[in-house]
Amino acid sequence: MVSRVIPVAPFDLIVFGGTGDLARRKIIPALFRRYLAGQFEDGTRLIGAARAGLSPVEYRLFAKEALKEFSAEYDENSEGLEDFLNLLDYVPIDATGDDGWEELKTKTSTDRVQAFYFSVAPSLFGALAERLNSYEIAGSQARVVVEKPFGRDQETARALNATLAEHFDETQIYRIDHYLGKETVQNLMVLRFGNMMFEPLWNNHYIDHIQITVAETVGVGGRGAYYDKSGAMRDMVQNHLMQLLCLIAMEPPAIYDADALRDEKLKVIRALQPVAPHHIVRGQYEATDTAPGYREDAGNLRSFTESFVAMRCEIANWRWAGVPFYLRTGKKLRARTSEISIIFKALGHSIFEGDTTPHRNILSIRLQPNEGIDMTVTVKEPGPGGMRLIDVPLDLTFAEALREADAPEAYERLIMDVIRGNQTLFMRGDEVEAAWGWTDPIIEGWEARHDVPKQYVPGSSGPEDALMLLHRDGRRWRDIKA
Structure with a gap:
């Protein structure tokens, strides 16, 4: 194709x-x-x-x-x-x-x-x-x-919006987030709103929790001076991860239209609850015998800026009440990967004798490095000996299944959308300001508490405290793998 x-x-x-x-x-x-x-x-x-x-x-x-x-x-x-x-x-x-x-x-x-x-x-x-x-x-x-960065807090974002508004109408302003140009992100909307089998299950009756991971293997490198004034929260969570969360959680818009879509995303941001301090983990990659740590890369040996952040978020509405959203992103982690995982609830009762393992269906949307979708389902393990159940993935890798080797990459698609005048995949001014309005108190809180990021080993999954964030809830992170 x-x-x-x-x-x-x-x-x-x-x-x-x-x-x-x-x-x-x-x-x-x-x-x-x-x-x-x-x-x-x-x-x-x-x-x-x-x-x-x-x-x-x-x-x-x-x-x-x-x-x-x-x-x-x-x-x-x-x-x-x-x-x-x-x-x-x-x-x-x-x-x-x-x-x-x-x-x-x-x-x-x-x-x-x-x-x-x-x-x-x-x-x-x-x-x-x-x-x-x-x-x-x-x-x-x-x-x-x-x-991006479109401001560094709500006040500066509001000022930038006002500056641009002096000379251009909102319909002429395209705030670009290249994550929204990825084929899989757009397919996420089709998956939800174009398939009868998913949308009826897309709520707190069937979904246990949702994980969003954006992991990088590189450090801050030559961006150290910029990154040390930003950190993972401003650089990734406030924009990239926030946009992914909105697309997962939003209500169906009446039509596939720029403002209709952005209206629904804005409702999600406004429904996000404040995050308690014990539901946030910040980290910094440490130095090894062969490579400098974050502080050396950033040129600031006393830096308290985070290169990793994980958090537990909640959305206060009928669809998502009681369903935690776990977000994490960081540098110098085990593998370069971006993944959204929807973990469904386990069956309340198994009819298969001897089957004591809680089986969960997992819908995983991979944004990188190999864009695609897989669904973990429970099947019978082949061979004699009774009904032994195992969980296996049904894999759809777009490049293989659709033969889309020449499909436009994110910047290609977004630039051409600008030329066509299509704002669907771009953030609106009030959306950006609302995202900062949720993010600012989190940053102000750890600055007021003088929080120190936890050190983590490069090539790992991040600080141990991030694992405990889920363990306390009886859950575990999905493995970070390419």
Whole structure:
């Protein structure tokens, strides 16, 4: 099965921060794949803008090196590579001054879709938005794409929303979370709302608890200065894990529409209960004989910033009353994996003599590294000797079952959704502010208590206290495995 590619009308995409790490690793390779897929019509313009004083030719060389390093489709001698590079243009620009703006105005048109990708620090959002309007660069079809972190608390998020709102309507603002562009995340909605067998069971009568794990094997590396001011709570829980929780827990929207979907996610965030201190575990990976610990990587030997966090959350509504949601994320863990696991309740009674093991059906949605879904079911163990029951997975790995080797990756899908004007997979301003409103008291609480993160061994599943978080409830974490 091959994805059906629908070309889009010619558009302009201007990437502020066009020489930055995100542009190099994600944006330029994503655009290259969409170009090779035949999604760009003649007349499309891709423009990098940054402080560096590069010429368009030098920027194309920069993009070529980025593709060589980060694109599996790179072929030095391919005609497609040269054609794509010839689409690229560049403008040296001063985000807070006047240099470059008149030149940029000559390279884009207000009579078509214009996507302005703010791949820069949030402190520059206001300056960029103001100049796009004062120089009359942005037209009525302009869209603005902003990356996380969208603020560092509710107050700063509210201020950023207000700044953008001075120059753009909410329908023009696309707050991007690349997790929502993953094929499996979107399939989660279809799994719930497109299959009769699941939705009737999606409640506290049948579900025992839910686990959401986002584990990384890498440390903070070159992001130490940023990460030490953020931590796992701000960097991952407030956005990525919160979005996954909302999609799992939300009520069915009336229609598959951007605002209808985001209305339901907002209700989930507002129903989240405050988290008690004994339901939170923070951790920091420690140094080993061969590798530095978090504090060395962050360049702060007295840091109390967490590289791991686990928590027990509850949602106060009729569907989820009494069902705990366990969230965990961390760096330098055993394997790189992102997984949502819905653990159903055990049978109240077994008719099979001698079967004393509590069997549970588990629906597991894998976001990475191998996107797919599996369902653990109880079956008879093959062979003679009576009814011996075992639990086995029914596996659906998308790349194998659907043969979607060429399916768009997250950034590809989200960038093209911006061009089409589809906000379904993007966060709304009130949603972001509500998420911070739940997160802020948790952070303020451990800062007031002077909590110290628990040390954990790199390559493990995190601190021992995180295991006890579930053991106290008579449960256990799913194994972290690739």
